[in-house]
Amino acid sequence: MLLEGKKGLIIGLANKHSIAYGIAKKAHEHGAKLGFTYLNDAVKKRVEPIAKSFGSDITIPLDVTNPEDMENLKSRVEESLGNIDFLVHSIAFAPKDALSGKTIETKREDFLVAMEVSVYSLIGITQRLLPILNRDGSIVTLTYYGAEKFVPKYNVMGIAKSALESAVRYLAVDLGDRGIRVNGISAGPIKTLAASGIGDFRNLLKWNERHSPLGRNVTIDEVGGSAVYLLSDLAKGVTGEIHYVDSGYNIIGMPKEATEKLQ
Ligand code: NAD
Numbered sequence: 001m002l003l004e005g006k007k008g009l010i011i012g013l014a015n016k017h018s019i020a021y022g023i024a025k026k027a028h029e030h031g032a033k034l035g036f037t038y039l040n041d042a043v044k045k046r047v048e049p050i051a052k053s054f055g056s057d058i059t060i061p062l063d064v065t066n067p068e069d070m071e072n073l074k075s076r077v078e079e080s081l082g083n084i085d086f087l088v089h090s091i092a093f094a095p096k097d098a099l100s101g102k103t104i105e106t107k108r109e110d111f112l113v114a115m116e117v118s119v120y121s122l123i124g125i126t127q128r129l130l131p132i133l134n135r136d137g138s139i140v141t142l143t144y145y146g147a148e149k150f151v152p153k154y155n156v157m158g159i160a161k162s163a164l165e166s167a168v169r170y171l172a173v174d175l176g177d178r179g180i181r182v183n184g185i186s187a188g189p190i191k192t193l194a195a196s197g198i199g200d201f202r203n204l205l206k207w208n209e210r211h212s213p214l215g216r217n218v219t220i221d222e223v224g225g226s227a228v229y230l231l232s233d234l235a236k237g238v239t240g241e242i243h244y245v246d247s248g249y250n251i252i253g254m255p256k257e258a259t260e261k262l263q
Pocket of ligand 1: 011012013014015017018019020038039043062063064065089090091092093117142143144186187188189190191192193194195
């Protein structure tokens with residue numbers, strides 16, 4: 001029960017396949033009291049029963065591009081949960097066009113929306129919730145290997161994830177004197193709604209499976225387990241870090257069968 005007595009807000013649950021679902025499930029198993037946000041009415045219908053299954057009737061509207069939702073976020077969280085101990089930021093978006101062609105073709109408006117939803121939202125949400133975030137609190141966001149290295153079709157999202165990982169480090173410094181920690185989890189590819197927007201995603205799954213030390217892809221439960229660690233007091237000394245839950249894929253410079261192919 002690593003999160004016994006702790007309260008947290010989960011941002012980014014869309015359905016049972018969401019990484020946020022895996023995190024909420026593990027956090028609930030570890031005794032946390034949870035509140036959830038939802039993007040729109042269609043998502044609300046799916047989030048409410050899921051929240052119930054985790055013993056929560058707290059669902060709050062939040063489209064991070066809607067200034068009214070952002071302004072009301074703090075009071076809504078405060079009314080329903082009071083002060084919180086942790087925040088899970090598990091959202092990203094880029095228009096499908098920007099995730100299929102080449103990076104050089106990226107339109108300004110697609111770039112801006114990707115950066116607003118996937119990067120600025122972490123800063124904007126943290127800014128607003130800071131007054132009700134308890135000392136020694138923890139913030140976790142989700143990133144991907146495409147932030148560090150070229151991954152086909154990831155394009156503008158790779159650029160956004162690089163910025164997000166940098167935001168993790170800068171926020172970690174800003175919040176360090178309150179004991180609040182900010183970390184990212186770099187998850188391996190997982191079939192979710194957001195992932196289906198990435199061109200050739202199935203090949204990405206296959207490639208990771210084939211070239212990771214564990215020889216398989218990761219699950220949302222496994223991401224949830226690492227998130228619970230980072231949200232808990234066990235990780236009290238960990239901040240500004242990117243923690244990999246990717247079957248070890250990030251350590252591979254060259255697939256082990258590559259040299260055989262060259263002979
Ligand atoms: P998902 O589709 O289940 O979750 C994405 C969430 O973002 C949804 O809940 C959606 O409602 C929310 N969202 C989109 N636009 C929003 C907006 N304007 N305001 C508020 N919320 C908005 O997919 P997921 O794969 O679970 O994605 C969660 C996070 O994990 C993302 O940051 C994603 O980049 C990251 N990630 C995913 C993978 C993967 O392979 N699935 C790998 C590494 C990192």
